Amino acid sequence: MAHHMSPSDHDPNSDSSKARLYNPYQDLQVPMRNLYQLPTSPEFLFVEEAKRQRRSWGENLTFYTGCSYLGGAIGGGGAGLVSGVRSFESGDTTKLRINRVLNSSGHTGRVWGNRLGVIGLIYAGMESGIQAVRDTEDVWNSVAAGLGTGAIYRAAKGVRSAAVAGAVGGVLVGVAVTARQAAKRYVPI
Structure with missing residues (x-):
């Protein structure tokens, strides 16, 4: 049940097709480069927000949690690398040694990252709450x-x-x- 198209279906100048093709840019008289020049200054809904020179509580939460998790994961991965190398035995093959190092680094990196991420999350919430209560920076x-x-x-x-x-x-x-x-x-x- 395939639809057979006649040559006149594609030809906009044919008499059987009186519809014109749609061009989304035809009525647009603005140069294209002006459409994509976005403002570089931050935009705020309220004047009070624009006057403050600090991150919002949500940005703080994301920043501190993410940085803490990343730092913990990197530090834990390094500590896991050292403990993985220390656990080598004399009869281990290269594959077994690599596996020990990767398992130890991954496990320790996750543990440290999660711990420090939670600490960063608590800190960001506490700092934002204290700033809101005291209304000072x-x-x-x-x-x-x-x-x-x-x-x-x-x-x-x-x-x-x-x-x-x-x-x-x-x-x-x-x-x-x-x-x-x-x-x-x-x-x-």
Whole structure:
């Protein structure tokens, strides 16, 4: 049941076909390059958003979680590589050695990546929440978020462990923020 087309079906000048072919660009009098020149400045719905020079909470969440997971996966993969090489035995074939290294790197990379990704997720949520409550942008928001992140991450291990992890988190974030400010001041970029 194939449809047989006559030669006049394709010819727009034939008398049997009075329809014209559709050209989507025929009424468009603008040069094509002007259609695809998109603005490079950020666009905001509200003036308050345009005045702030920081990422939104959703962008922070994505950024910190992604960077933490990637860093953990790379660090864990390196640690897994070392433990895989250490587990070599004298009678192993090359295939077996490669398999051990790949399995160890993949497993350790996933574990570390997931742990650090969760820490980044908690930190981003805490920092955005503290900034929203205090309505200021300063170093203390980051330090408080580090304290809270450490405490929440280790809360299941007990109060003492949560307190120690909170202190460690606050100190680490304080050092990181101070290093970032010193780098902005003293390193010409």
